[in-house]
Amino acid sequence: MNSQAADAAPIRLGTRRSHLAMTQSTWVAEQLRAHGHAVEIVEITTEGDVNRASLAQMGGTGVFAAAIRRALLDGEVDMAVHSLKDLPVAPEPGLVIAGIPVREDPRDTLIARDGLTLGELPAGAVVGTGSPRRAAQLQALGLGFEIRDIRGNIDTRMGYVTSGELDGVILARAGLARVERTDAISETIDPLQMLPAPGQGALGLECREGDARVIAALAELDDADTRAAVTAERAVLGALEAGCAAPVGALAEIVEEPDGSLEISLRAFVGAPDGSFELRRSDVGSYDDPVAVGEALARTLLDDGAGAVIPPRETPNPTTSTKEAGA
Incomplete structure (x- = not known):
């Protein structure tokens, strides 16, 4: 154990109060404690937690991150744990993503009545998602589903299926794994059918850019391969100048070449939520320059x-929302 770290003031970790956010933050706190750092978890309520309007109605970027980022900048907390797929691509002045731990499985999943898969659900089945990206790819499959816009935490969304209101819902496997609910999954969806959101399954550990002590602590949890992959994915989103309603998916994988060098294999999707347009492309590029690969x-x-089909990016607003927040 690092005795100097143990003797220092606790690192105050700001987090939302949702079950998933608390689970993620508790995991990060445990990893930091294993490296000898004292950590105190501080709960913060965000606009996205109290405003029950749909994400499309709220618009904008970063509602789930904004309150925590304000607390960071005001010195009320020392770090935050973000789901990277929910974090705006543009950097926040004064803050830095100092650590990106090993990524969970980034794929999407279906939770459906009777354990049915996408191919087994009948035409006309009602499938819920709050994500334009997921809606676009579901419609592009041409299976005749009715897509219903939904919000809520994992239990709320799963409840639409158990109550019989919906035939299925689409959720990120990473969130289900973190709250130990993978037993409810009917199908883990192949990325050939549905590419995940850029950064899905990865956590971003953010702190003030001048806080050397916390930056050094978070860097201990950083995974180079995960950082390279999600940086490439988020560079796609940034270069497209996509707004919160843009149906954009991206997935990068690290590939080892025969000579032992590493490359980034990157796939991306852009489509219309009604399924009238879909575009899938891929590329391979340098592991050492993931931004260039994504761009x-x-x-x-x-x-x-x-x-x-890409709506213009909104001007960031601390009272507005991001796409696909939560699961």
Whole structure:
């Protein structure tokens, strides 16, 4: 144990009060404690937790992160744990993502009545999701589903299926794994059918850029391969200048070449929520420059017509929301 770290003031970890957020934050706190750091968890209520309007109605970016980021900048907490898929791509002045731990499985899942898979659900089945990305890819499958816009935490969304209100819901496998609910999964969806959100399954550990002590502590949890992959994915989103309603998916994988060098294999999707347009492209590039890999793939997408279905990015607003928050 690092005795100097143990003797220092506890690192105050700010988190939302939701079950998933608390689970993620508690896991990070345990990892930091295992490295000899004292950690205190501080619960923070965000606009996204109290405003029950749909994410599309709230619009904008970062409602789940904004309150915690304000607390960080005001010195009320020392760090935050974000689901990277919920975090705006543009950096927040004064803050830095100092650690990105090993990623959970990034794939999406179906939770359906009677344990049915996507291929087994009948035409006309009602499937719930709050994500334009998921809706676009479901419609592109051409299976004749009715897509219902939903919000809520994991239990609320799963409850739509157990109550019989919906035939199925789409949730991120990572969130279900973290709250130990993978037993409810009917199908883990192949990325060939549904690419996840950029950064899905990964956590971003954020702190003030001048806080050397906390930066050093969070860097101990950083995983280089995960950072490279999610950086490439988020670079696609950034280069597309996509707003919160943009149906954009991306997944990067680290590939070892025969000579032992590493490359990033990156796939991306852009589509229309009604299924009228879909575009899938892929590229391979340098492990050492993930931003360039993502930006190059974004240029290909734009050259092939992606701009026609990408809404303009909103001006960041601390009272507005991000896409796909939660699961």
